[in-house]
Amino acid sequence: MxxxxxxxxxxxxxxxxxxxxxxxxxxxxxxxxxxxxxxxxxxxxxxxxxxxxxxxxxxxxxxxxxxxxxxxxxxxxxxxxxxxxxxxxxxxxxxxxxxxxxxxxxxxxxxxxxxxxxxxxxxxxxxLRAVRIDSAAATAWVDSGATVGELYYAVAKAAPGLAFPAGVCASIGVGGHLSGGGIGMMMRKYGLSSDNVIDATIVDARGRILDKDSMGDDLFWAIRGGGGGSFGIVLSWKVRLVPVPPTVTFFNIQKTVDQGAVKAVTRWQTVAPALPEDLSIRVIVQPRQALFQSLYLGNCSALLRTMSSEFPELGMMRADCREMTWLQSTVYINSGDLKTPLESLLNRTTSLSTFTKNKSDYVKEAITEDSWEEIFPWFNRTSAGIIILEPHGGRVGSIADADTPYPHRSGVLYNIQYVAFWTRSGATDATNWISGLYDFMEPLVSKDPRGAYVNYRDLDIGENTVVGGVTSYDSGKVWGEKYFGGNFERLAITKGEVDAGDYFRNEQSVPPLVSRK
Missing domain, CATH: 3.30.43.10 (Uridine Diphospho-n-acetylenolpyruvylglucosamine Reductase, domain 2)
Structure with a gap:
């Protein structure tokens, strides 16, 4: 495909x-x-x-x-x-x-x-990439250097019937993924990856190794979604594993513009966040078409009944079903081939053939069909640009905005990831395309602030400045409230408590705030 x-x-x-x-x-x-x-x-x-x-x-x-x-x-x-x-x-x-x-x-x-x-x-x-499974307790300790694919593989092999809710790309490092939240195909059922962290070990700016009890509630809160590179070096995470049935069902349904892609995406916006939590449908919008990808924690017959009652506009048929194990689904979503070996999850090789630029948004009010009619032609201007729509609702939306640093919960319909890619030429066209589309979308997405996902880091929304040897809170607030909303101040106060000297610092690290403003 x-x-x-x-x-x-x-x-x-x-x-x-x-x-x-x-x-x-x-x-x-x-x-x-x-x-x-x-x-x-x-x-x-x-x-x-x-x-x-x-x-x-x-x-x-x-x-x-x-x-x-x-x-x-x-x-x-x-x-x-x-x-x-x-x-x-x-x-x-x-x-x-x-x-x-x-x-x-x-x-x-x-x-x-x-x-x-x-x-x-x-x-x-x-x-540092060990994964240690406790099947009886349904937990695992996973080192930050392990990949999501390595975690998936280790869990499924050691504890059939258990899984972990995390991202689609198997080569993502666990440390960064959990630090920023962790969007995935099972988040509507089980929450973000970081919602399932129950302990951690971290090296702080004084060189101490701390666990959940010794680091304190504020720091433990901050590392579960507050972004990497600000508070210390998390060595390992204890995570809660979740049950999955022996058979899950996946589908890929492609709709061209002529087949009603615009109407289907318009309808998807309100249907997907309200579906039963066992079912997640994301959308990839690309030139002249939209691809609907779904993971259902159950068999095809049950999925057909749900789709016929909740989303008949998509026209799903039994032939669209692909029944498999949960572990197979983590491979299939990228390969589209059930013959792809499960061991591909362990592949840590990288690509330096493709340049990319990414941006993100959140949508709280469904975009009208007329607006989607204007959005789809943007993809006719490039062969190297897509957007990925990830539905919220369910468990991820039921957690209070302040319970973790990730604030995009109540009222959020879905996240948008914009992706532009090019090879050795075409950088200007690709970056102009993604910037233009992002600007066009501004009135259609969340506001005050316009939200963004820290794991889709974007320096266009702001960079830190250093004043008096530490990062300025005011400069950090420009980008920080987009990622963290009203949680940004608490993150900055926590930073001031654990790293007042601002040792762990980068262009978008949380600044230390030593007193409330």
């Missing part, structure tokens, strides 16, 4: 782009400290033969591996918690900040690069 091809461009490996040389100043004392504190093979300086390949190992957007990219002084590849502690303590002592990478899906690359010339290091958690 067309969408499978497009998404494959974003997710698979096609070529290797050399990492350019970049001369950084300073950091000598920091590197000496690391050399004295860590096994030599765990610290890759810029002159290390494997520095370039490790840096590129989970970069997913080649625009962040150009000659202008600001590279880290070194990459630390810890294999246990003490190595992470040492990296933080050396960094604090010598004035070198660390950025943390778990999977490399950060849309702005802030986990491994800087927008401004500065000395920093990357702590790459890829070697």
């Amino acid at each position: 067309a969408i499978s091809t497009r998404m494959a461009l974003l997710l698979t490996v096609c070529c290797f782009v050399p990492v350019p040389s970049f001369a950084s100043s300073g950091g000598g004392g920091f590197l000496q400290c690391l050399s004295a504190s860590l096994p030599r093979e765990l610290v890759l300086s810029q002159d290390s033969p494997s520095f370039g390949s490790v840096l590129l190992s989970s970069i997913r957007n080649p625009k962040f591996s150009t000659p202008a990219t600001v590279r880290p002084l070194c990459i630390v590849t810890p294999t246990n918690a003490s190595h992470v502690q040492a990296a933080v303590l050396c960094g604090v002592r010598h004035g070198v900040r660390v950025r943390v990478r778990s999977g490399g899906h950060d849309y702005e690359g802030l986990s491994y690069r800087s927008e401004r010339p500065e000395a920093f290091a990357v702590v790459d958690l890829a070697r």
Whole structure:
């Protein structure tokens, strides 16, 4: 299918782009400290033969591996918690900040690069990737460096009948995904990924290892959806596993404009958030058509009955059903092929063939059919742009906005992810297209503030400025309230309590607020 091809461009490996040389100043004392504190093979300086390949190992957007990219002084590849502690303590002592990478899906690359010339290091958690399942308790401890696919595979193999609600892309790093919330196909039934976190271990700015009890309620609240890179380095997460039936049903139904795609999407907006929680239908809008993808936690016969009563406009038939296990569904949604091996979930390879730009929105009032008639022609202007509509409602909408940092709950119909992609040429056309469509959508989406999803990070909505050695709260508020709404102030106060010196900092990290304004 067309969408499978497009998404494959974003997710698979096609070529290797050399990492350019970049001369950084300073950091000598920091590197000496690391050399004295860590096994030599765990610290890759810029002159290390494997520095370039490790840096590129989970970069997913080649625009962040150009000659202008600001590279880290070194990459630390810890294999246990003490190595992470040492990296933080050396960094604090010598004035070198660390950025943390778990999977490399950060849309702005802030986990491994800087927008401004500065000395920093990357702590790459890829070697901290264990998944430990407790079937009897229906829980798992998963390290931040594991991928979502590795978590899915480990859970299904160790505990058939259990699963974890998380994202569609298997190569997402667990650390970043849980830190920002975690949208997925089962969130209407079980909530966001972060809603199912019940404990965690973190290295704070003082180099201490804290768990849920020792870190305190505010910090535990903040790390479950407050975005990565602000509060410390989360090493591992204890998550609640959820029951799934032996058989789930998936469908892909494609509607062209001539077949009524506009009417179907218009109707979907109010139907999808109100469906039974066992059923989730997302939409991918692309040139001249819309693809409806559904996961139902049950068999085809039951799904047909629900669809015929709740969404007959889609015209679903028994031939559209694909019955499978839950684990198979996590592969099928990307491949569209039941023969794709389940072991593909373990593939950590990356692609540097496709450049991308992403943006996001939330919709609280259904967009009219007339407006959709105007939106669909935008996709005729490019062959390299899509939007993905993810329904809310159900469990994700029943949790109070302030219970976690993720505020897009009550009254939200769905999230929009805008995606523009191009190869070695076409950047201007693609970025103009996505910016133009985003501007066109402004009156149709959430307002005051216009919401955005932190896991679809977008520097266009604002960047931090530093005043007096720490991030300005006022500059952070510009983008922070879009991601976190009224929860942003509490996040900033928590940051002030646990990292007043603003050690963990990037262009969109939460600023420290030491007193209420």
